[in-house]
Amino acid sequence: MMSGGFLVIGSNSFSGAHFVGHLIEQGHEVLGVSRSEEPNDVFLPYRWLPNWKEHFEFEQIDLNHDLDRLMELVHSHRPSHVVNFAAQGMVAQSWDAPEHWYQTNVVAQVRLHDRLRKLDFLEKYVHVSTPEVYGSTSGAVVENFELAPSTPYAVSRAACDLHLLTFYEAYGFPVVFTRAANVYGPGQQLYRIIPRAMLFAKTGRRLQLHGGGHSIRSFIHIEDVAEATRMIAIDGTPGSAYHVSTTSTLSIRDLVDQICKMTGVPFDDLVEVTPDRLGKDEAYLLDTTRLRDDLGWSDSIDLRQGLAETLRWLEENLSLLEQLPYDYRHRQ
Secondary structure: OOOOOEEEEOOOOHHHHHHHHHHHHOOOOEEEEEOOOOOOHHHOHHHHOOOHHHHEEEEEOOOOOOHHHHHHHHHHHOOOEEEEOOOOOOOHHHHOOHHHHHHHHHHHHHHHHHHHOOOOOOOEEEEEOOHHHHOOOOOOEOOOOOOOOOOHHHHHHHHHHHHHHHHHHHHOOOEEEEEEOEEEOOOOOOOOHHHHHHHHHHHOOOEEEEOOOOOEEOEEEHHHHHHHHHHHHHHOOOOOEEEEOOOOOEEHHHHHHHHHHHHOOOHHHHEEEEOOOOOOOOEOOEOOHHHHHHHOOOOOOOHHHHHHHHHHHHHHOHHHHOOOOOOOOOOO
């Protein structure tokens, strides 16, 4: 890869893989690293592009164990932009082994940032954070809203965000943050609510809906998020956070009901109501004025269109997808 390209950490993740594809379509050279092997092509949107091999290089690297090897790649490739999607996700499971979340989302990240801050060729570091750092909120939340995380996962992400702000203030480290609403789209892992509901509706399984699905969320198509992330990487102001969201919200129950109507499956045949999970936040509504006004971004794919596109992907790959695991598997 020529110097001046992008390093995408966590390129196997749903958001990371779509971002890689988006960069390739925009003509960028990309080095991707993830701690796991590249999954099936059905989950790698960049491999759906005809020319991806000409612009993308992948290395399997675990930040917890292989930081020296990653930095060798950084020095040999000299990327101008680093975008970091790597994090131990899954809110509910973080209660079971919180130390794993703190190790991956804080300790390993701090070690990485302490090496990156010394590079003279790094123009921008994009840290992909999460609205979970705000805890349970009401009304529109702006980027300087108080952090009040309510789960081990959210605490780990908030701690990393605060650490990065100290590096920005102390060293001028060129960090920008993104916090996106609930992303979805073709290629998403099957343990996420939208593809899971679609898969279960198509295969006759019962979908467990925590607390009856009363939580309010905003869902945004991954391509809108990818374009926002690219704009933030290039033109975002160091030290700033940017919210990426639509301006509409709905309950998880209403979301699943839409999927039921699309697939022709009665809601009560699909859904089994189960108790709420610990620390579940009631509402997110992210104010996106900064991103829209300062960088000129706008979302372009509405939920109806995005759900239809995601359902087409699932139906076209159903024979493969119904053979794959659909529960989250924790990896330390």
